[in-house]
Amino acid sequence: MVKDAYTGKMMEEGFSPDVMAMLACPVCHGNLLAEGDWIRCGRCQRRYPIEDGIPILLADRAQQPA
Numbered sequence: 597m598v599k600d601a602y603t604g605k606m607m608e609e610g611f612s613p614d615v616m617a618m619l620a621c622p623v624c625h626g627n628l629l630a631e632g633d634w635i636r637c638g639r640c641q642r643r644y645p646i647e648d649g650i651p652i653l654l655a656d657r658a659q660q661p662a
C-alpha cells in the first residue's frame with residue numbers, strides 16, 4: 597500500500613490513471629508510466645525518482661536512458 601501524494605488516498609500500488617494523466621515529462625511533455633520506484637517517460641525514456649510517494653519530475657533529476 598502506498599499513499600497517493602495528490603489525493604491522500606491509500607492505494608494498492610503506484611499511481612492512479614487519473615493522477616498519471618495529470619503528469620507529463622518536464623523535458624518532452626510525453627506521457628509518464630509508473631514503473632516501481634520510478635516514473636518513466638514513454639516518449640524520451642527518461643526515468644524520474646519517486647521519493648516518499650512524490651514523483652520528482654525535474655529534468656536535472658532524471659536518469660537518461662543508456
Ligand SMILES: [Zn+2]
Nearest residue numbers: 621624637640
Ligand atoms: Zn520525456
